[in-house]
Amino acid sequence: MTGKEIFKGKIGRTLKESEPWWPTPKRLGDGSPNIVVILLDDTGFSHFGCYGSSIDTPNIDKLAAGGLRYTNFHTTALCSPTRACLLTGRNHHAVGMRAVSNMNSGFPNLRGSISKHAATLGEILQEEGYITFMAGKWHLTQMEEASMGGPFDTWPLKRGFDRFYGFMQ
Numbered sequence: 001m002t003g004k005e006i007f008k009g010k011i012g013r014t015l016k017e018s019e020p021w022w023p024t025p026k027r028l029g030d031g032s033p034n035i036v037v038i039l040l041d042d043t044g045f046s047h048f049g050c051y052g053s054s055i056d057t058p059n060i061d062k063l064a065a066g067g068l069r070y071t072n073f074h075t076t077a078l079c080s081p082t083r084a085c086l087l088t089g090r091n092h093h094a095v096g097m098r099a100v101s102n103m104n105s106g107f108p109n110l111r112g113s114i115s116k117h118a119a120t121l122g123e124i125l126q127e128e129g130y131i132t133f134m135a136g137k138w139h140l141t142q143m144e145e146a147s148m149g150g151p152f153d154t155w156p157l158k159r160g161f162d163r164f165y166g167f168m169q
Contacts, residue, residue, distance in 0.1 A: 026129035035125065036063065039086055041079050041137070080139050087120045087140075087159075094118070102143045102169075112142035113154035122160025134161040138168050 009021030
């Protein structure tokens with residue numbers, strides 16, 4: 001996203017000489033799929049029936065049966081880097097999330113938030129006309145920026161999500 005919009009109306013000296021313009025929002029085509037991404041902390045293949053577990057997980061199993069299942073995803077033992085990988089499709093070091101997002105170390109691989117140069121899945125889906133929603137733990141913002149005082153540029157609503165219901169850390 002460039003953040004700049006070209007006005008295609010006309011600004012005259014008076015309202016009568018002016019022409020308003022409203023950009024046409026991008027709309028999904030017929031048959032566009034719904035996309036649901038589920039990221040859970042502290043779970044593995046042994047926790048879900050769809051991967052052969054003896055644990056009864058009928059709702060997850062039903063979702064998995066009707067969609068895609070990824071079985072080869074690089075993860076770390078930490079939540080923030082794993083979220084950064086999943087949301088950007090890139091290595092966590094490359095997007096500034098070497099470890100948990102508690103602080104900015106002053107080095108490019110640990111900025112405490114996803115680099116502004118790395119698009120998130122939410123941003124990409126928004127550009128294609130999807131309405132996006134994120135629920136749960138974000139944990140991709142430095143602790144000093146996670147309060148109601150902001151700044152808010154690394155919060156979910158500024159990183160590709162139209163709605164957010166959850167907690168920051």
